[in-house]
Amino acid sequence: MIQRKIPSAEEAEKLKALGLAVINKEAEAVAALAGRINGNFAQACCHMLACEGRIVVTGMGKSGHIGGKIAATLASTGSPAFFVHPGEANHGDLGMITGKDVVLAMSNSGETAELLTILPIIKRLGVPLIALTGNPASNLAREADVHIDISVAHEACPLNLAPTSSTTATLAMGDALAVALLEARGFTELDFARSHPGGSLGRRLLLHISDIMHTGSEVPVVREQAQLRDALIEMTNKGLGMTAVVDARGRLTGIYTDGDLRRTLDREIDIHGCRVRDVMHTGCKTATPDMLAAQALQIMQENKINALLIVDRQQRLTGAINMHDLLRAGVV
Template identity: 55%
Template sequence: MQKTNLNFKQSALRVINIEQQAIADLSQYIDENFVAACERILACKGKVVVCGMGKSGHIGHKISATLASTGTPAFFMHPAEANHGDLGMLTEQDILLAISNSGETAELLALLPVVKRLGVPIIAMSNSTTNTLASYAEVNLCIKVQQEACSLGLAPTSSTTATLVMGDALAVALLNARGFTSDDFALSHPGGSLGRKLLLTLNEIMLTNERLPLVTPEQSLSQVLLEISRKGLGMAGIIDKDSKLMGIFTDGDLRRVLDARIDVHSVAIKKVMTVNSVTAPAAMLAAEVLKIMEKRKINSLFVVNELGQPIGAINMQILLQAGII
């Protein structure tokens, strides 16, 4: 049993070493052809249509998804289905990104004369510049590997890894060239945790109405402390007769008051409140508010309307529960 376990580990390490070398060898192919491919895709007014058969097709699905989510409109077209009608997906405004390690995949090659007749530029991903696919392409991105990680040398392993990495390199180079931001990324991932983190606004998560700890300026500090305790936000907002926020009182302010030996039962809150407190509008992104709170080293703040009236409250715990932290 120990010998079998050892063989498992040796096989796995061999695969990892071979595929690491395949990725390292890719750097030699980041050349003028790679630059030309990026320039053509940037100038494309349509979409990048990714096409590949078998394992290349599986990798092609991932490359098209990565392109689409990073600012380059793209979709996958199956070559066998394209030969039976799906080629209608392709327009003159598009670019075909054709993937075949050998460059001789029959289902893919059958499409190329029609693609050329349509005037659609072809960017190839293959293992040489002398295969049939490369001869049809305006640009060929080399994905040649020294050996497959499969001990039989048959199953696509290193070659598919190299193709995937070349696709990622292409997508990220285009992302940087477009100035694509995390906010742009979130717009194409609204259902994911990143999208939620970047697109969630305060009005979706803030506490409102009776949950707001609000007091009047004439109330005593002891009364305010009871309100703070009841609402559990570690602060209270002081509002004037027009319900505008005059100031706040926090747990930190309490420590300052106690150090000054002020009578909490007799002093009015307006005498010890903090004015000009940090506030935020309801439409502000929660991620932006988090940055403000971290920079100002505060744990909570009030959300106010255009009149300066508190309509909500937020603290670090709420941001944590919402997945912002």
Template identity: 55%
Template sequence: MAQSSQIKTTQAAGAPRLPDQAQTLALAKEVLRLESSEINALAQRLDHRFSEAVSLILECKGRVVVSGMGKSGHIGGKIASTLASTGTPAFFMHPAEASHGDLGMITAGDVVIALSNSGESDEILAIIPPLKRLGASIIAITGNDASSLAKAADVHLSAHVSKEACPLGLAPTSSTTVALALGDALALCVLDLRDFTAEDFARSHPGGSLGRRLLVRVVDLMRVGDGVPYVQAQAGLAEALLEMSRKGLGLTAIVDAEHKPIGVFTDGDLRRAFEQNVNVMTSKIADVMHTSPSTIHQDQLAITAVELMEQRKIHGLLVIDDAGCLVGALNMHDLLLAKVV
């Protein structure tokens, strides 16, 4: 019985307190204040060593390899990802795995960014000598200027903080935030010096919304061949309606002898024709078509097609080539399916 009672007491002691809203908000604000103040302090003490680190990355003939243990490793993974997505080939290498074969991924032309708050992480220090023998350059990010890692590096960047945001002063908080901000600063300075553009960023993110907006062109989405609705200028309205129905785009192009669009007829035009008692069986399409069809070149961005449709309050476009000939068609539904909108 005594043993059972002791177990219950221990469990109760570890139970969380009921949250006090005022105290919770006060602590949250203090955490954010402390971490932001440490980043501000970092900005004030940046010096020539930061520029040297940027130069090492810019001049790198291989890849940037980021490594760190524990929380530093998680931060390192984010830094490697940011570098890779902003024009600098980079990847994360776990230091413990590096000692068991992954060092084979490193070449003499690589730059290694090694993170350790103490600068004394055994797993990191163990790979520094072989990295140097391979001829890789080393940028260290530590919170201790006098650490073994700081002294061994080609360039040391200080991520020192005066206080962790953790109420116990134990969990890496301010220190990891500062290291992450330092990595972001490196990546974005390199981005700027490479004249990296939004289009370059999109090429690394083809599956994201930015990639779709900046990379997908009309030619990638348009209906082609038998999927393009069109009739000749001398066709009757009934023939045009059959073409619209077969192709399911809600419109049909009217083309001349050179296959250049000279008009368009849409579902909306059909409704207006009925309201005006137009005889479907006897009317010619040339009598009821719009003579200024909205077109877009096949090489234009798909997002431009969206903008044109929105500006003109239409739901479809005819696609032309350099000669002005009809080569395709698309509607808003096609753009929605491609997630351009």
């Protein structure tokens, strides 16, 4: 069994100080980017907004890892993008770039050999080249149509060698580009949900009441003239904690719930001789099948109810839903 080493108080303070120094250095690097949100940044955004193809992100080493994340962020926020490894581009993957694309290349030094090798092909295609580098005098920066400076004063690594502050700055600038494009395109929550159907936001925004509501024989329902005891049996059998009350034409006229039963007992009403129409709750909250499940949740929360009846435009009962259904669907 491996013994866990518990640091002494002195060691713990030293480790915390080292960690804090890294956070502070990287925060300074990101803060310095504010002055680089300038005309070049706006021009880069214009190129990407006008792109009829894809934004092709490329970078080597740590910049490549950051580039993969930036490409994913762009793609999920309305700007179609993908990542191409510059090493693989030199061996065939360059064919993935078309004349309708925009290339976003990143290199802290601006002298990455694999990127410089493919520059002539990018130039021959005539596609806009946007470069994110830490060296405005570099070959990549000079050859780019637009250069954005992501230089940092010092890496967070005490040796000033491991890409730390520089990769954080690159990532932050990539996020700035992606979010600026998102806003400029009028990208909405619904658009985001469409590209994230498996996530919780996708479930909240794309799932309709009709997808999860109880229908047919699963819906507890009695006629207005039914005895209250019959309504209680229906509630027990269907297990939704309530029953709908309808008229002869199937139109909703009220609801009777577990809470109504407690109030009925408090009033000492004879549940064997009473009709449900005499004790039901009228003017109950309803929803329609085409509404989003998230809207059903909002109605329930605002009115402090646990179930909702679903009706069509003629107020005919079509289904029912309760909080458990929303929980199971991942809406809550």
